[in-house]
Amino acid sequence: MEFTTEELKKTLSSKTVEIGKEILIYNEVESTNSIANELLKKGYPSGTVVIADRQTKGKGRLGRTWISPAGKNLYMSMAIKPTIPPKFATLLTLTSAVACTTALRRLTDIPVLIKWPNDMLIEDKKVGGILTEVKIEGERIKSAVVGIGINVNMTENDIPEEIKEIATSLKIYKGEDYSRSLLALEIIKEFDRWYQLLEKRQRKTIIDRWMQLSGTMGRQVKIILTDKELKGTAEAIDEEGRLIVKLSDGTYEKICAGDVTLLRAK
Numbered sequence: 001m002e003f004t005t006e007e008l009k010k011t012l013s014s015k016t017v018e019i020g021k022e023i024l025i026y027n028e029v030e031s032t033n034s035i036a037n038e039l040l041k042k043g044y045p046s047g048t049v050v051i052a053d054r055q056t057k058g059k060g061r062l063g064r065t066w067i068s069p070a071g072k073n074l075y076m077s078m079a080i081k082p083t084i085p086p087k088f089a090t091l092l093t094l095t096s097a098v099a100c101t102t103a104l105r106r107l108t109d110i111p112v113l114i115k116w117p118n119d120m121l122i123e124d125k126k127v128g129g130i131l132t133e134v135k136i137e138g139e140r141i142k143s144a145v146v147g148i149g150i151n152v153n154m155t156e157n158d159i160p161e162e163i164k165e166i167a168t169s170l171k172i173y174k175g176e177d178y179s180r181s182l183l184a185l186e187i188i189k190e191f192d193r194w195y196q197l198l199e200k201r202q203r204k205t206i207i208d209r210w211m212q213l214s215g216t217m218g219r220q221v222k223i224i225l226t227d228k229e230l231k232g233t234a235e236a237i238d239e240e241g242r243l244i245v246k247l248s249d250g251t252y253e254k255i256c257a258g259d260v261t262l263l264r265a266k
């Protein structure tokens with residue numbers, strides 16, 4: 001990372017309400033999400049940010065591995081204690097996707113799009129992902145960790161063969177290197193802003209923005225669920241963050257989990 005913890009904290013001070021008052025930067029961790037969880041258990045405040053140069057067991061969604069080489073990409077987790085009811089937990093991921101996409105667009109001018117629920121795409125290739133882990137206690141969210149992975153300066157050679165077709169980086173698209181610290185700062189600021197809106201129950205503002213930034217709406221999607229596969233048109237996001245899909249027989253299905261594959265453009 002180009003900046004030290006102190007420089008990051010100083011740059012952020014007075015710019016955020018909650019996120020980034022505490023920031024920890026590591027050379028190597030198994031997963032920043034796991035560290036963020038441990039820090040919460042140790043009593044670190046909501047808004048604590050963990051960043052690592054490299055992950056040895058980077059976690060993706062659905063039990064996948066997140067490729068996390070040293071010195072190239074951004075691996076960052078935010079430990080938070082949201083007060084929203086558990087049924088809105090998916091909105092944490094959507095909020096984070098809005099924040100990351102806004103930050104990426106501002107910093108790079110690349111027209112990054114969101115694919116439900118958590119992917120950030122450049123020309124249909126994945127440039128970033130979000131893994132949100134939520135702990136629920138009774139009727140409330142006890143804590144949550146929002147983990148963000150952005151492929152920043154990876155080159156084609158750094159991307160394993162098996163994901164070359166589906167993954168990209170800011171550098172591959174633009175041909176230039178980006179500062180991971182500046183990107184982290186932008187994301188933290190944006191996340192703070194959108195997360196405060198979520199905490200203030202401004203869900204519609206977040207969902208409307210998500211829809212604007214989404215490359216999924218109006219497109220044909222294939223949804224792979226554990227027990228079946230669905231095909232239809234992605235129509236909207238409901239207030240709990242579920243994807244509403246219109247199936248070929250005219251009925252609607254609300255999707256909360258599973259994998260969404262884009263079939264073709266509008």
Ligand code: BTN
Nearest residue numbers: 031058059060061129130147149
């Ligand atoms: C996905 O699209 O599958 C989600 C990827 C999330 C990766 C990030 S990298 C930082 C944080 N720590 C992890 O182990 N995973 C997330």
